[in-house]
Amino acid sequence: MTDGGSEVAPASPAAVVTDRRVMLGLTFVVAFCSIAYELVYSELLTVFYGGTVLRYSITIGLYLFSMGVGAFLSAHLDDPEGNFLRTEVYLAFAGPAGAAFVIALNSFPDVVFPMKGAITLALAHGPILLVGLLSGFEIPLLNELVEHREETLFATLGGVYPRRVVRGVLGAFFSVSEAEGRSFSEVLGVDYLGSLAGTVVYALVLYPRYGLVVTVLVLGLLNGLAALAFAVWSARAPTARGGDRSLSLARWRGVVLAGLLLTGTYGGLVANAGAVDRAVTGAYMGDRIESEYQPGKADVTVTGFERTAYQRVTTYQRDVAGNADTDTCLRLDQAIQLCDSWVDSYHSGLVDVPTSAYLNESGAVSGGNESFDVLLVGGGDYIAVDRLRDYDVSVDQVDIDGEFLDYSKNESAFARYHDDAHEYDRLNTTVGDAYRYLRHTDERYDLILLDVPGARSDDSLALYSTEFYTLLRQRLSDRGVVATWVYSRYYYSQHRAVHVNTLREAGFDRYLPYSVYNDPDGDGELERGERFWLLSDGPQPVPNVTRARSDYLDAVAERYERWEWRALPSYRNVEPNSVFDPNYGVIVDP
Structure with missing residues (x-):
């Protein structure tokens, strides 16, 4: 009976199935969006504050906690249709707005005030709590909206799986009975499935293809579409409890208009994803x-x-x-990787200086008929390959980023420096992880060059580990050394201490330090620029830059008259960095 006393016919079986499918579909979508929002926030916090494991761990913990708070507070919510619609519109706004808030907090580095770092870090976690709180409302509200509890989706699939076997296995550990239709179990199961889909699609599709900015807009768009789909369905579908949902649509007019505005805005931005990013x-x-x-x-x-x-x-x-x-x-x-003002000096330091230790008086690589084999780790701009080509050596290059390798071939910022070095006939480029490559190759190299970015997140820890440097040392020939750039001990003392102890743990016991020199301010005075080390566990070749094929080294040769191999130092109370026992001190915070 309605309030007016007239009877309402019960919903037909078709309507029952349609209702259930719509609500469970919405459950899947909202769970997908909620978990993906938190992954976006985790990555944003990692970009701005470093520490991938720390950021993801705290984000997950705060998200689950705030979801619990939301579920607890949902006991005070009535009108499940209206409040679910409001929740989705709020999430459609709060998700992308939270990402914008985190970016804005870190977009004014010149603004300084007491405890700025701690305050901005604390505020940056606010969107996690807000999205988690709103997500906590969703399951209780959806549970009330999934009608006809005796006809659940899982009940209709009962013949698909061997129920007797399942009960037998569960019965070994729990008290069991015949499965009954429970809407809460159904909603929660679909919610978990949506969360799984959200994590997988985010990692494999959204983030790699669109990046953080556009991904969060896509999620806002999905939340907005879910809200509008629910509004349309709720206005048209009959309810088994009686009444006409369309009578309440007038009360939701403002919320629906907000959802339309957000959805239209996000749709336009996503359609121009590249320009927005x-x-x-x-x-x-x-x-x-x-x-x-x-x-x-x-x-x-x-x-x-x-x-x-x-x-x-x-x-x-x-x-x-x-x-x-x-x-x-x-x-x-x-x-920063390179600039016009020092690209020449950097690559002279990385390539020409160590190679000069193996050159004879005519400028050719010494060693008789033996080939001279070089392993280049990184170097995706091909500039180091161009320098190595001048010495007619054999080069194996390993770089994980195939897209960047392709980009560098034609990008003018690189092309003028690498001179199509990717076509060098003695170059063998492998697209893949250098750590894995070293584990599976038997090649031995006379020179290994590390042209890789510094450790700025957990993702790069393996390239600064004892395991990685041990593999490098084991792949050296009897005369081979490793050349790498290093951080200054004055500006990055913690990173340097961990790095040095990691090298010692890997078996390197000697290093040859040197620097390159630039004129960054254009005053005609050379200043110390990038610092480099040659690493060895035995051989101690001495560079002779007068034999190198580098105009830069010819101009500054007098600065390289003294060479001194030194014993690698050891820092007390500093643990090396290992793949299985990481020391996050090797990471340089962004």
């Missing part, structure tokens, strides 16, 4: 880069932005006050 990330990167200089000293213009499955590739131009030349630079994620 470049604009947001480019503006943020520009602000970050400018903040590295004194206020007003640098003018930065982002000229290109690409995203691969492993990193963000940003090219930009910077005009530094007092320097007449415009510098074109490259960054991978937030770490």
Whole structure:
């Protein structure tokens, strides 16, 4: 009976099935979005504050806690139709707005105030709690909305699985009975399934293809569409409890209009995903880069932005006050990789200096008829390959980012320096993880060059581990050494201490330090730039830069008259970094 006293016919079986399918479909979508929002927040926090394991662990913990709070508070909510609609619209707004909030907190690095780091870090976790709280409302509300509890989805699938076998297995550990239709179990099961789908699709599709900015817009779009689909279904479908849901639609008009506005906005932004990603990330990167200089000293213009499955590739131009030349630079994620002003000196230090230790008076690699084999780890811009080509050596290159390798072949910022080195006939490039490559190869190398970014997240820990350096040492020939750039002990003392002890643990006992020199401010005075080490567990070849094929080294040869191999130091109370026992001190915080 309705309030007016007229009877309402019970819903037909077809309507029952349709109702259930709609609600369970919505359960799947909202669970998908909720967990994916938290993955976006975890990655954003990692980008800005470092510590992948820490950020993901705290995010998951706060999310589950706030979901529990939401589920507890949902006992005070009535009108399940209206409140579920409101929850989805709120989530459609709060999810993307939370990501924007985290980015905004970190977009003004020049603003300084007491305890800024601690305060911004605490505030950055606010969106996790808000999205978790709203997600906690969803399951109790959906449970009330899934009608006809005796005809659940799992009950209709009862003949698909061997129920007697399942009961037998469960009965060995629990008290069991014949399965009954329970809407809560059904909703919760579909919710878990949606969460699984959200994690998998985020990791394999959304993040690699769209990045964080567009991914969070896609999730907002899905939440908005879920809200609108529910509003349309609720307005049209009959209810077994009686009454006409369309009578309450007028009360939801404002919420529905908000959902339409959000959905339309997100749809337009997602349709122009590439432009949105470049604009947001480019503006943020520009602000970050400018903040590295004194206020007003640098003018930065982002000229290109690409995203691969492993990193963000940003090219930009910077005009530094007092320097007449415009510098074109490259960054991978937030770490600077090269600039016009020092690309020559860096690669001379990485390639020409160590190679010169093996050159004879004519400038050819010594060793008679033996081949000279080089392993290049990284070097996806092919500039190091171009330098090695000058010495006619055999090069095995291993780089995990195949998309970046392809990008570098034609990108003008690299092409003028590598001169199509990817076509070098003695180059063998392997797209894959260097750690795995070293575990499976039997090749031995006369020189190993590490042209890889510094450790700035948990993802790069393996390339700074005792296991990795042990493999490098084992792949050296009797005369072989490893060449790598290193951080300054003055600016990165903690990182350096862990790095050195890791090298010692891996079996390296000697190193040859040297630096390159640049004129970054254009005042005509050379300053120390990138620092390098040669690493060895036995041989101690001495470079002779006068034999190298480098105009840069010819101009600064007098700075390389003294060479001294030294015993690798040891730092007390500093644990090495291992794959199975990581020391996060080797990570340089963004």
